[in-house]
Amino acid sequence: xxxxxxxxxxxxxxxxxxxDGIGPEIxxxxxKIFEAAQAPIKWEKRNVTAIQGPGGKxxxxxxxxxxxxxxxxxxxxxxxxxxxxGHPSMNLLLxxxxxxxxxxxxxxxxxxxxxxYTDVNLVTIRENTEGEYSGIEHVIVDxxxxxxxxxxxxxxxxxAEYAFEYARNNQRASVTAVHKAxxxxxxxxxxxRKCREAAEKHKDVKxxxxxxxxxxxxxxxxxxxxxxxxxxxxxxxILSDLCAGLIGGLGVTPSGxxxxxxxxxxxxxxxxxxxxxxxxxxxxxxxLLSAVMMLRHMGLHGHAKKIEAACFDTIRxxxxxxxxxxxxxxxxxxxxxxxxxxxxxx
Amino acid sequence: xxxxxxxxxxxxxxxxxxxxxxxxxDGIGPELxxxxxEVFRFSCVPxxxxxxxxxxxxxxxxxxxxxxTAIRRNGVALKGNIETKHTMxxxxxxxxxVLxxxxxxxxxxxxxxxxPGVQTxxxNIDIMIIRENTEGEYSSLEHESVSxxxxxxxxxxxxxxxxxxDYAFRLAREKGRRRVTAVHKAxxxxxxxxxxxxxxxxxxxxxxxxxxxxxIVDNTTMQLVSKPxxxxxxxxxxxxxxVVSNVxxxxxxxxxxxxxxxxxxxxxxxxxxxxxxxxxxxxKNIANPTAVLLASCMMLDHLKLYDYASLIRNAVLTxxxxxxxxxxxxxxxxxxxxxxxxxxxxxxxxxxx
Numbered sequence: 001x002x003x004x005x006x007x008x009x010x011x012x013x014x015x016x017x018x019x020d021g022i023g024p025e026i027x028x029x030x031x032k033i034f035e036a037a038q039a040p041i042k043w044e045k046r047n048v049t050a051i052q053g054p055g056g057k058x059x060x061x062x063x064x065x066x067x068x069x070x071x072x073x074x075x076x077x078x079x080x081x082x083x084x085x086g087h088p089s090m091n092l093l094l095x096x097x098x099x100x101x102x103x104x105x106x107x108x109x110x111x112x113x114x115x116x117y118t119d120v121n122l123v124t125i126r127e128n129t130e131g132e133y134s135g136i137e138h139v140i141v142d143x144x145x146x147x148x149x150x151x152x153x154x155x156x157x158x159x160a161e162y163a164f165e166y167a168r169n170n171q172r173a174s175v176t177a178v179h180k181a182x183x184x185x186x187x188x189x190x191x192x193r194k195c196r197e198a199a200e201k202h203k204d205v206k207x208x209x210x211x212x213x214x215x216x217x218x219x220x221x222x223x224x225x226x227x228x229x230x231x232x233x234x235x236x237x238i239l240s241d242l243c244a245g246l247i248g249g250l251g252v253t254p255s256g257x258x259x260x261x262x263x264x265x266x267x268x269x270x271x272x273x274x275x276x277x278x279x280x281x282x283x284x285x286x287x288l289l290s291a292v293m294m295l296r297h298m299g300l301h302g303h304a305k306k307i308e309a310a311c312f313d314t315i316r317x318x319x320x321x322x323x324x325x326x327x328x329x330x331x332x333x334x335x336x337x338x339x340x341x342x343x344x345x346x
Numbered sequence: 347x348x349x350x351x352x353x354x355x356x357x358x359x360x361x362x363x364x365x366x367x368x369x370x371x372d373g374i375g376p377e378l379x380x381x382x383x384e385v386f387r388f389s390c391v392p393x394x395x396x397x398x399x400x401x402x403x404x405x406x407x408x409x410x411x412x413x414x415t416a417i418r419r420n421g422v423a424l425k426g427n428i429e430t431k432h433t434m435x436x437x438x439x440x441x442x443x444v445l446x447x448x449x450x451x452x453x454x455x456x457x458x459x460x461x462p463g464v465q466t467x468x469x470n471i472d473i474m475i476i477r478e479n480t481e482g483e484y485s486s487l488e489h490e491s492v493s494x495x496x497x498x499x500x501x502x503x504x505x506x507x508x509x510x511x512d513y514a515f516r517l518a519r520e521k522g523r524r525r526v527t528a529v530h531k532a533x534x535x536x537x538x539x540x541x542x543x544x545x546x547x548x549x550x551x552x553x554x555x556x557x558x559x560x561x562i563v564d565n566t567t568m569q570l571v572s573k574p575x576x577x578x579x580x581x582x583x584x585x586x587x588x589v590v591s592n593v594x595x596x597x598x599x600x601x602x603x604x605x606x607x608x609x610x611x612x613x614x615x616x617x618x619x620x621x622x623x624x625x626x627x628x629x630k631n632i633a634n635p636t637a638v639l640l641a642s643c644m645m646l647d648h649l650k651l652y653d654y655a656s657l658i659r660n661a662v663l664t665x666x667x668x669x670x671x672x673x674x675x676x677x678x679x680x681x682x683x684x685x686x687x688x689x690x691x692x693x694x695x696x697x698x699x
Contacts, residue, residue, distance in 0.1 A: 115572065116467035116571075117467070117571070132483075133534055137538055142504075143541075144504070145501070145503070146499050147500040147501075147502070147535050147537065147538035148497050148498070148500075149483070149498040149499075150497055151495075151496045152495045153493075181432055182430035183440055183443060183483070183484050183486070184498050185436035185437075185438075185486075186488040186498065187496045189432070190496050192432075213588050213591075213620065213621075214592070214622070216592040217593070217620055217622075218596065219593075221600055234531075234585075237564050238563055238564050238586075238589055241564035242567035242568060242571060242593070245567060245568030245570070245571040245572050249568065
């Protein structure tokens with residue numbers, strides 16, 4: 001009885017949140033490709049449109065929460081946030097519900113999708129619960145506003161340790177802490193200290209520190225010098241989008257959110273694209289690569305590699321690609337091309 | 347390239363010569379500023395430098411106070427970056443920051459232009475960045491209310507937001523620029539960045555000839571690395587200004603190329619745009635003197651010594667674009683002194699013609 005065979009054949013259930021706009025069609029594309037690859041994944045579809053619970057508090061539907069708590073792993077498409085007064089951002093709601101403290105974005109140049117930058121291969125790990133996005137703002141006197149950035153020892157330690165664990169588990173050589181401790185002496189100073197402590201516990205991974213501005217300056221000149229970057233919320237927001245821009249934008253960038261209790265939700269970070277929804281024009285690459293990230297997280301490296309290679313090969317060949325990738329094929333045609341490649345690999 | 351400032355430069359006393367405060371700073375600052383003095387002496391520029399050293403290794407504020415007093419006296423300064431040592435207790439603030447806030451140098455101005463002689467991924471970039479320089483995230487107001495929980499305050503005021511927006515629009519108009527983009531994160535920081543954005547809109551309404559739009563900071567960085575040519579003039583609060591100016595400097599060729607200016611109501615301080623100390627390349631004769639030399643030209647323009655400014659600036663740009671004598675940071679093999687020699691040679695030819 002070979003345990004690895006058992007693991008390989010065991011079907012795992014994953015919560016799938018198709019989302020809004022182009023969400024459903026790109027989710028279907030991903031499901032189709034996974035089927036072609038014979039990935040041992042069973043999808044459990046759920047809707048997360050927020051509802052108001054007792055006391056008027058906004059929450060995600062109980063069946064969605066129950067599904068995620070049980071399955072632990074989720075894949076999510078883009079979500080709309082209704083402009084109803086008092087309605088919180090959907091992403092914020094998910095983040096709070098599952099304490100998704102780490103946002104992880106691997107940015108790898110896609111051969112065949114040309115940008116001015118080649119050979120980008122880095123990962124941004126962003127603290128996702130506190131920092132500048134605490135939402136604590138006050139009007140001190142008329143015309144003077146104060147916005148509070150919160151940095152706690154606990155959250156900083158958590159994200160720092162996650163970054164080093166990630167580096168170790170994914171064979172990454174170094175972790176760089178991004179900060180502005182020359183200006184924000186106490187807050188970023190605390191963050192930096194926690195990173196240094198985590199570095200001490202992971203001596204096999206190289207640790208460096210760099211100012212946010214120096215990172216930005218160097219990133220646009222030579223992104224190959226960077227490996228894993230860990231940082232507080234705002235810097236992470238800016239840098240992760242900057243890095244996405246280097247490889248071609250949000251339409252091709254995967255993203256994963258890690259929470260406590262083993263919960264992880266992988267998602268595409270682009271918008272719902274209402275103008276092309278339902279027209280079979282969407283590009284499922286971002287969601288597909290996020291799903292590949294999910295497979296790797298689950299230890300299914302073989303399937304991950306196969307699907308990723310099929311996707312990249314199809315893009316590189318440029319024969320059947322969607323409009324945003326420089327072609328004029330439909331989403332379904334692009335999906336079928338990838339499915340065919342996956343099947344041919346076996 | 348005549349930079350606008352709202353203030354009048356101090357009049358030249360003592361036989362038509364100006365006195366300018368010079369703060370060498372740390373890292374590559376001292377050597378590069380020495381080269382500036384060398385070039386000024388060679389070109390007979392009527393400027394005398396009053397050198398004030400600021401020791402970043404001591405905790406007391408005496409040095410920086412002296413520097414500030416000197417700048418108040420002279421009205422104008424040229425500076426290198428002063429290092430902020432992390433080993434110091436958090437109560438020791440960044441000296442550069444103290445200088446900016448004490449002198450109320452509220453506008454940091456940077457003009458990022460693609461240089462024909464420099465190899466970069468993007469071409470035809472011409473962006474003016476106006477960054478609020480005194481408040482926002484750089485207010486240095488932090489406290490540890492509970493052990494393990496630190497709060498850092500970002501302050502946005504109506505006065506300073508209106509002031510910087512006004513500066514941006516006036517500069518845009520004077521330079522004949524068509525569009526001003528405000529960079530913010532008001533979807534998350536609704537009150538703080540919301541106030542900033544609102545102030546920009548108010549000022550914009552007084553300039554109907556200039557197009558005003560806004561962009562969220564993360565999207566801005568994404569746009570900058572893919573299509574930087576879409577931007578004209580950009581105005582933003584302090585921290586985003588830090589990010590955007592460094593991205594733009596990187597896009598046009600790096601920290602060694604772009605000069606920066608800090609303007610207040612009464613004082614002006616010139617330095618490199620990205621304010622790097624460059625400790626690792628200090629005293630090796632490899633640092634790029636372009637940014638500092640161009641900053642000194644901006645200073646000369648400010649003192650209304652336009653001819654000297656043009657003379658030196660043209661020499662620097664000719665060395666960069668025609669002679670193509672480049673230092674290592676832009677892919678060349680020239681030393682700092684070789685570049686400076688070339689600049690002086692070109693000046694010599696110009697003067698004797």
